[in-house]
Amino acid sequence: MLTALLVMSFIALLLGAVLGFSALKFRVEGNPLVDKIDAILPQTQCGQCSFPGCKPYAMAIAAGEADINRCPPGGEEGIRKLADLLGMEFKPFGEDTAAQKPKSVAFIDENTCIGCTLCIQACPVDAISGAAKQMHTVVAAECTGCELCVAPCPVDCIIMIPLKETISTWKFQYPAPPDPASGLASSSDKITAMSGHSQ
Protein backbone atom coordinates (compact mmCIF):
# COMPACT_ATOMS: atom_id res chain seq x y z
CA MET A 1 0.00 0.00 0.00
CA LEU A 2 2.74 2.41 1.02
CA THR A 3 4.91 1.53 -1.98
CA ALA A 4 1.91 2.14 -4.24
CA LEU A 5 1.49 5.62 -2.78
CA LEU A 6 5.20 6.33 -3.05
CA VAL A 7 5.41 5.13 -6.64
CA MET A 8 2.40 7.17 -7.72
CA SER A 9 3.74 10.27 -5.94
CA PHE A 10 7.09 9.72 -7.63
CA ILE A 11 5.41 9.56 -11.06
CA ALA A 12 3.37 12.67 -10.28
CA LEU A 13 6.42 14.58 -9.04
CA LEU A 14 8.47 13.56 -12.07
CA LEU A 15 5.73 14.66 -14.47
CA GLY A 16 5.18 17.87 -12.54
CA ALA A 17 8.87 18.69 -12.76
CA VAL A 18 8.99 17.95 -16.50
CA LEU A 19 5.84 19.99 -17.17
CA GLY A 20 6.99 22.85 -14.97
CA PHE A 21 10.33 22.94 -16.73
CA SER A 22 8.77 22.85 -20.18
CA ALA A 23 6.24 25.51 -19.19
CA LEU A 24 9.19 27.81 -18.57
CA LYS A 25 11.10 26.64 -21.63
CA PHE A 26 8.18 26.82 -24.06
CA ARG A 27 6.42 29.84 -22.61
CA VAL A 28 4.44 31.83 -25.13
CA GLU A 29 4.86 35.54 -24.72
CA GLY A 30 1.27 36.60 -25.03
CA ASN A 31 0.24 40.15 -24.26
CA PRO A 32 -1.37 40.09 -20.81
CA LEU A 33 -2.71 43.58 -21.42
CA VAL A 34 -5.01 42.36 -24.22
CA ASP A 35 -6.69 39.91 -21.85
CA LYS A 36 -7.13 42.60 -19.21
CA ILE A 37 -8.70 45.01 -21.71
CA ASP A 38 -10.84 42.22 -23.15
CA ALA A 39 -12.14 41.48 -19.65
CA ILE A 40 -13.39 45.07 -19.29
CA LEU A 41 -15.14 45.16 -22.68
CA PRO A 42 -18.80 44.05 -22.50
CA GLN A 43 -18.38 41.08 -24.92
CA THR A 44 -21.45 41.95 -26.96
CA GLN A 45 -19.36 41.54 -30.14
CA CYS A 46 -21.54 44.26 -31.66
CA GLY A 47 -18.88 45.85 -33.86
CA GLN A 48 -19.89 49.45 -33.14
CA CYS A 49 -16.22 50.23 -32.45
CA SER A 50 -15.55 49.43 -36.16
CA PHE A 51 -13.64 46.29 -35.17
CA PRO A 52 -15.11 42.83 -35.82
CA GLY A 53 -15.47 42.02 -32.11
CA CYS A 54 -14.35 42.79 -28.58
CA LYS A 55 -11.07 40.86 -28.77
CA PRO A 56 -9.86 42.62 -31.95
CA TYR A 57 -10.79 45.95 -30.37
CA ALA A 58 -8.84 45.01 -27.23
CA MET A 59 -5.83 44.10 -29.38
CA ALA A 60 -6.10 47.43 -31.21
CA ILE A 61 -6.23 49.35 -27.92
CA ALA A 62 -3.22 47.47 -26.58
CA ALA A 63 -1.31 48.24 -29.77
CA GLY A 64 -2.24 51.90 -29.47
CA GLU A 65 -4.17 51.86 -32.74
CA ALA A 66 -7.60 52.62 -31.32
CA ASP A 67 -9.01 55.08 -28.84
CA ILE A 68 -10.63 53.88 -25.65
CA ASN A 69 -13.88 55.76 -26.26
CA ARG A 70 -15.34 53.66 -29.05
CA CYS A 71 -17.49 51.18 -27.12
CA PRO A 72 -21.08 52.38 -26.65
CA PRO A 73 -22.34 49.19 -24.91
CA GLY A 74 -19.60 49.57 -22.31
CA GLY A 75 -20.80 53.07 -21.53
CA GLU A 76 -18.85 55.77 -19.76
CA GLU A 77 -18.11 53.35 -16.96
CA GLY A 78 -16.26 51.16 -19.43
CA ILE A 79 -14.17 54.08 -20.68
CA ARG A 80 -13.38 55.00 -17.09
CA LYS A 81 -12.15 51.47 -16.32
CA LEU A 82 -10.06 51.38 -19.50
CA ALA A 83 -8.57 54.78 -18.67
CA ASP A 84 -7.71 53.50 -15.18
CA LEU A 85 -6.08 50.36 -16.54
CA LEU A 86 -4.02 52.15 -19.17
CA GLY A 87 -3.14 55.17 -17.08
CA MET A 88 -4.85 57.51 -19.53
CA GLU A 89 -7.20 60.40 -19.09
CA PHE A 90 -10.92 59.76 -19.24
CA LYS A 91 -12.33 60.67 -22.66
CA PRO A 92 -15.97 61.27 -23.48
CA PHE A 93 -17.46 59.50 -26.50
CA GLY A 94 -16.04 60.82 -29.75
CA GLU A 95 -18.26 62.48 -32.32
CA ASP A 96 -17.67 59.75 -34.87
CA THR A 97 -18.70 56.98 -32.49
CA ALA A 98 -22.30 56.22 -31.86
CA ALA A 99 -23.13 58.37 -28.87
CA GLN A 100 -24.24 56.64 -25.75
CA LYS A 101 -27.98 56.24 -25.79
CA PRO A 102 -30.28 55.32 -22.94
CA LYS A 103 -30.20 51.56 -22.49
CA SER A 104 -32.84 50.11 -24.75
CA VAL A 105 -33.97 46.78 -26.12
CA ALA A 106 -35.10 45.84 -29.61
CA PHE A 107 -38.77 45.20 -30.23
CA ILE A 108 -40.18 43.45 -33.29
CA ASP A 109 -43.56 44.63 -34.59
CA GLU A 110 -45.06 41.21 -35.08
CA ASN A 111 -47.78 42.43 -37.49
CA THR A 112 -45.19 43.58 -40.01
CA CYS A 113 -42.58 40.82 -39.54
CA ILE A 114 -42.33 38.58 -42.61
CA GLY A 115 -40.12 35.95 -40.95
CA CYS A 116 -37.02 36.45 -43.10
CA THR A 117 -34.54 35.48 -40.28
CA LEU A 118 -32.13 38.28 -41.31
CA CYS A 119 -32.23 39.84 -37.84
CA ILE A 120 -31.57 36.44 -36.22
CA GLN A 121 -28.36 36.15 -38.23
CA ALA A 122 -27.34 39.67 -37.29
CA CYS A 123 -27.88 39.27 -33.52
CA PRO A 124 -24.51 38.77 -31.76
CA VAL A 125 -26.03 37.40 -28.56
CA ASP A 126 -28.76 35.10 -29.97
CA ALA A 127 -31.49 37.16 -28.34
CA ILE A 128 -33.96 36.78 -31.24
CA SER A 129 -35.99 33.61 -31.56
CA GLY A 130 -37.98 32.54 -34.61
CA ALA A 131 -37.71 30.49 -37.78
CA ALA A 132 -38.10 31.01 -41.51
CA LYS A 133 -41.57 32.37 -42.36
CA GLN A 134 -42.46 32.30 -38.66
CA MET A 135 -42.91 35.39 -36.55
CA HIS A 136 -39.74 36.46 -34.71
CA THR A 137 -39.51 37.91 -31.26
CA VAL A 138 -36.81 39.44 -29.07
CA VAL A 139 -35.85 37.90 -25.75
CA ALA A 140 -35.71 41.18 -23.87
CA ALA A 141 -33.58 39.82 -21.03
CA GLU A 142 -30.83 38.81 -23.46
CA CYS A 143 -30.93 41.90 -25.68
CA THR A 144 -27.95 44.22 -25.24
CA GLY A 145 -29.42 47.05 -27.31
CA CYS A 146 -26.63 47.02 -29.90
CA GLU A 147 -29.02 47.88 -32.77
CA LEU A 148 -27.32 45.49 -35.19
CA CYS A 149 -30.68 43.91 -36.06
CA VAL A 150 -32.30 47.19 -37.09
CA ALA A 151 -30.36 47.71 -40.32
CA PRO A 152 -30.85 44.29 -41.97
CA CYS A 153 -34.66 44.21 -41.49
CA PRO A 154 -36.22 44.57 -44.99
CA VAL A 155 -39.59 45.76 -43.68
CA ASP A 156 -38.28 48.04 -40.88
CA CYS A 157 -40.34 46.32 -38.22
CA ILE A 158 -37.68 46.54 -35.47
CA ILE A 159 -37.71 49.54 -33.18
CA MET A 160 -35.58 50.29 -30.15
CA ILE A 161 -37.53 50.85 -26.97
CA PRO A 162 -35.65 52.66 -24.19
CA LEU A 163 -35.72 50.77 -20.93
CA LYS A 164 -37.34 52.43 -17.97
CA GLU A 165 -35.04 52.77 -15.03
CA THR A 166 -36.12 50.42 -12.28
CA ILE A 167 -34.63 49.52 -8.94
CA SER A 168 -32.83 46.56 -10.50
CA THR A 169 -31.40 48.47 -13.50
CA TRP A 170 -30.46 51.72 -11.80
CA LYS A 171 -26.76 52.45 -11.63
CA PHE A 172 -24.85 55.16 -9.88
CA GLN A 173 -24.00 58.00 -12.24
CA TYR A 174 -20.43 59.11 -11.96
CA PRO A 175 -20.04 62.88 -11.65
CA ALA A 176 -19.27 64.27 -15.09
CA PRO A 177 -15.61 65.44 -14.81
CA PRO A 178 -13.51 62.76 -13.09
CA ASP A 179 -12.36 63.77 -9.65
CA PRO A 180 -8.54 64.06 -9.69
CA ALA A 181 -8.39 62.84 -6.08
CA SER A 182 -9.93 59.49 -7.09
CA GLY A 183 -6.90 58.84 -9.28
CA LEU A 184 -4.84 58.19 -6.14
CA ALA A 185 -6.57 54.93 -5.36
CA SER A 186 -5.76 53.42 -8.73
CA SER A 187 -2.27 54.85 -9.21
CA SER A 188 -0.65 51.58 -8.13
CA ASP A 189 -2.78 49.73 -10.69
CA LYS A 190 -1.56 52.13 -13.32
CA ILE A 191 2.05 51.44 -12.48
CA THR A 192 1.58 47.68 -12.73
CA ALA A 193 -0.39 48.05 -15.93
CA MET A 194 2.27 50.24 -17.47
CA SER A 195 5.13 48.03 -16.38
CA GLY A 196 3.26 45.05 -17.82
CA HIS A 197 2.86 46.98 -21.07
CA SER A 198 6.55 47.72 -21.41
CA GLN A 199 7.63 44.08 -21.02
Place this chain on the structure above:
Amino acid sequence: MTSYLLILISTVFVNNIVMVKILGLCPFMGVSKKLEVAISMGAATTFVLTLGSGSSYLIDHFLLAPFHLEYLRTLSFIVVIAGIVQFTEMVVQKTSPVLHQVLGIYLPLITTNCAVLGIPLLNVQEKHNFIQSLFFGLGGAIGFSLVLVLFAGIRERLDGADVPGIFKGSAIAMITGGLMSLSFMGFSGLVK
Protein backbone atom coordinates in the same frame (compact mmCIF):
# COMPACT_ATOMS: atom_id res chain seq x y z
CA MET B 1 14.88 -5.94 -37.92
CA THR B 2 12.27 -8.04 -39.70
CA SER B 3 10.29 -8.35 -36.51
CA TYR B 4 10.09 -4.55 -36.18
CA LEU B 5 8.99 -4.21 -39.81
CA LEU B 6 6.39 -6.89 -39.15
CA ILE B 7 5.11 -5.00 -36.11
CA LEU B 8 4.82 -1.82 -38.20
CA ILE B 9 2.95 -3.46 -41.08
CA SER B 10 0.76 -5.48 -38.75
CA THR B 11 -0.29 -2.41 -36.70
CA VAL B 12 -0.77 -0.13 -39.70
CA PHE B 13 -2.78 -2.49 -41.90
CA VAL B 14 -3.67 -5.88 -40.43
CA ASN B 15 -4.49 -4.93 -36.84
CA ASN B 16 -5.35 -1.31 -37.53
CA ILE B 17 -6.20 0.34 -34.23
CA VAL B 18 -9.34 2.06 -35.52
CA MET B 19 -10.66 -0.28 -38.17
CA VAL B 20 -9.93 -3.68 -36.60
CA LYS B 21 -9.55 -3.00 -32.85
CA ILE B 22 -12.26 -0.29 -32.94
CA LEU B 23 -10.35 2.04 -30.62
CA GLY B 24 -10.07 5.83 -30.91
CA LEU B 25 -13.43 6.34 -32.56
CA CYS B 26 -14.09 9.79 -31.09
CA PRO B 27 -11.40 11.63 -33.09
CA PHE B 28 -12.15 9.30 -36.03
CA MET B 29 -15.67 10.74 -36.16
CA GLY B 30 -14.97 14.16 -34.65
CA VAL B 31 -11.88 15.45 -36.46
CA SER B 32 -12.49 13.92 -39.89
CA LYS B 33 -14.57 16.69 -41.42
CA LYS B 34 -11.62 18.53 -42.98
CA LEU B 35 -8.55 17.02 -44.56
CA GLU B 36 -5.97 19.50 -43.21
CA VAL B 37 -7.28 19.24 -39.66
CA ALA B 38 -7.21 15.46 -39.93
CA ILE B 39 -3.58 15.54 -41.06
CA SER B 40 -2.48 17.77 -38.17
CA MET B 41 -4.52 15.72 -35.68
CA GLY B 42 -2.84 12.60 -37.03
CA ALA B 43 0.59 14.20 -36.56
CA ALA B 44 -0.17 15.28 -32.97
CA THR B 45 -1.57 11.84 -32.11
CA THR B 46 1.47 10.14 -33.67
CA PHE B 47 3.76 12.16 -31.44
CA VAL B 48 1.74 11.48 -28.28
CA LEU B 49 1.15 7.81 -29.04
CA THR B 50 4.79 6.97 -29.76
CA LEU B 51 6.07 8.86 -26.74
CA GLY B 52 3.25 7.49 -24.55
CA SER B 53 3.92 3.94 -25.65
CA GLY B 54 7.63 4.20 -24.85
CA SER B 55 7.31 5.96 -21.52
CA SER B 56 4.48 3.66 -20.40
CA TYR B 57 6.82 0.71 -21.01
CA LEU B 58 9.50 2.40 -18.90
CA ILE B 59 7.01 3.10 -16.09
CA ASP B 60 5.66 -0.44 -16.21
CA HIS B 61 9.05 -2.12 -16.42
CA PHE B 62 11.07 -0.07 -13.94
CA LEU B 63 8.47 1.21 -11.47
CA LEU B 64 5.41 -1.00 -11.39
CA ALA B 65 6.80 -4.49 -12.03
CA PRO B 66 9.62 -4.43 -9.40
CA PHE B 67 7.12 -3.45 -6.68
CA HIS B 68 4.38 -5.80 -7.94
CA LEU B 69 2.05 -2.87 -8.53
CA GLU B 70 0.62 -4.11 -11.82
CA TYR B 71 -2.85 -3.13 -10.64
CA LEU B 72 -1.82 0.54 -10.93
CA ARG B 73 -1.17 0.22 -14.66
CA THR B 74 -4.27 1.96 -16.00
CA LEU B 75 -3.98 4.76 -13.47
CA SER B 76 -0.29 5.49 -13.99
CA PHE B 77 -0.54 5.18 -17.79
CA ILE B 78 -3.35 7.74 -17.82
CA VAL B 79 -1.28 10.11 -15.67
CA VAL B 80 1.75 9.76 -17.93
CA ILE B 81 -0.32 10.21 -21.09
CA ALA B 82 -2.03 13.30 -19.69
CA GLY B 83 1.40 14.74 -18.90
CA ILE B 84 2.67 14.02 -22.40
CA VAL B 85 -0.41 15.62 -23.94
CA GLN B 86 0.17 18.77 -21.87
CA PHE B 87 3.77 18.76 -23.00
CA THR B 88 2.71 18.37 -26.65
CA GLU B 89 0.26 21.22 -26.30
CA MET B 90 2.98 23.51 -24.98
CA VAL B 91 5.35 22.55 -27.79
CA VAL B 92 2.69 22.99 -30.47
CA GLN B 93 1.60 26.33 -29.01
CA LYS B 94 5.17 27.54 -29.08
CA THR B 95 6.21 26.19 -32.47
CA SER B 96 3.02 26.58 -34.48
CA PRO B 97 0.27 28.83 -33.07
CA VAL B 98 -1.82 28.30 -36.22
CA LEU B 99 -1.86 24.55 -35.74
CA HIS B 100 -2.69 25.11 -32.07
CA GLN B 101 -5.70 27.20 -33.08
CA VAL B 102 -6.85 24.64 -35.67
CA LEU B 103 -6.60 21.68 -33.29
CA GLY B 104 -8.23 23.69 -30.51
CA ILE B 105 -10.11 21.44 -28.12
CA TYR B 106 -9.00 18.24 -29.86
CA LEU B 107 -5.44 18.52 -28.61
CA PRO B 108 -6.36 18.12 -24.91
CA LEU B 109 -8.89 15.50 -25.99
CA ILE B 110 -6.04 13.22 -27.11
CA THR B 111 -5.82 12.43 -23.37
CA THR B 112 -9.17 10.66 -23.56
CA ASN B 113 -8.45 8.99 -26.90
CA CYS B 114 -8.83 5.32 -25.99
CA ALA B 115 -6.27 4.31 -28.63
CA VAL B 116 -3.62 6.20 -26.68
CA LEU B 117 -4.35 4.13 -23.55
CA GLY B 118 -5.10 0.96 -25.52
CA ILE B 119 -1.67 0.77 -27.16
CA PRO B 120 0.34 0.75 -23.87
CA LEU B 121 -2.03 -1.83 -22.37
CA LEU B 122 -1.70 -4.02 -25.47
CA ASN B 123 2.08 -3.64 -25.19
CA VAL B 124 1.96 -5.15 -21.71
CA GLN B 125 -0.37 -7.91 -22.86
CA GLU B 126 1.87 -8.90 -25.75
CA LYS B 127 5.07 -8.63 -23.64
CA HIS B 128 6.86 -6.25 -26.00
CA ASN B 129 10.32 -4.94 -25.12
CA PHE B 130 11.15 -1.22 -25.22
CA ILE B 131 12.00 -0.95 -28.94
CA GLN B 132 9.05 -3.14 -29.84
CA SER B 133 6.79 -0.90 -27.73
CA LEU B 134 8.03 2.17 -29.57
CA PHE B 135 7.41 0.55 -32.95
CA PHE B 136 4.02 -0.72 -31.82
CA GLY B 137 3.06 2.82 -30.75
CA LEU B 138 4.43 4.36 -33.95
CA GLY B 139 2.70 1.77 -36.13
CA GLY B 140 -0.61 2.20 -34.31
CA ALA B 141 -0.34 5.96 -34.69
CA ILE B 142 0.53 5.76 -38.39
CA GLY B 143 -2.42 3.42 -38.88
CA PHE B 144 -4.66 5.84 -37.00
CA SER B 145 -3.46 8.81 -39.05
CA LEU B 146 -3.82 6.88 -42.31
CA VAL B 147 -7.39 5.92 -41.57
CA LEU B 148 -8.23 9.41 -40.29
CA VAL B 149 -6.87 11.08 -43.43
CA LEU B 150 -8.57 8.57 -45.76
CA PHE B 151 -11.87 9.01 -43.93
CA ALA B 152 -11.56 12.81 -43.98
CA GLY B 153 -11.00 12.68 -47.74
CA ILE B 154 -14.11 10.55 -48.18
CA ARG B 155 -16.18 12.83 -45.95
CA GLU B 156 -15.11 15.91 -47.89
CA ARG B 157 -16.47 14.25 -51.01
CA LEU B 158 -19.59 13.11 -49.14
CA ASP B 159 -20.38 16.76 -48.41
CA GLY B 160 -20.87 17.34 -52.11
CA ALA B 161 -22.67 14.04 -52.77
CA ASP B 162 -26.39 13.66 -53.19
CA VAL B 163 -27.18 11.74 -50.02
CA PRO B 164 -30.81 10.80 -49.21
CA GLY B 165 -32.22 13.05 -46.51
CA ILE B 166 -32.35 10.56 -43.65
CA PHE B 167 -28.73 9.51 -44.19
CA LYS B 168 -27.30 13.03 -44.19
CA GLY B 169 -24.51 14.00 -41.78
CA SER B 170 -23.36 11.53 -39.14
CA ALA B 171 -25.49 8.61 -40.41
CA ILE B 172 -23.70 8.31 -43.75
CA ALA B 173 -20.36 8.87 -41.97
CA MET B 174 -21.08 5.88 -39.68
CA ILE B 175 -21.98 3.69 -42.67
CA THR B 176 -18.85 4.80 -44.50
CA GLY B 177 -16.75 4.04 -41.43
CA GLY B 178 -18.30 0.57 -41.27
CA LEU B 179 -17.55 -0.08 -44.95
CA MET B 180 -13.96 1.08 -44.43
CA SER B 181 -13.65 -1.32 -41.50
CA LEU B 182 -14.93 -4.16 -43.72
CA SER B 183 -12.40 -3.31 -46.39
CA PHE B 184 -9.56 -3.31 -43.84
CA MET B 185 -10.51 -6.91 -43.00
CA GLY B 186 -9.07 -7.71 -46.44
CA PHE B 187 -5.59 -7.06 -45.03
CA SER B 188 -5.89 -10.01 -42.64
CA GLY B 189 -4.89 -12.27 -45.54
CA LEU B 190 -1.58 -10.38 -45.79
CA VAL B 191 0.17 -12.41 -43.08
CA LYS B 192 -0.01 -16.18 -42.98
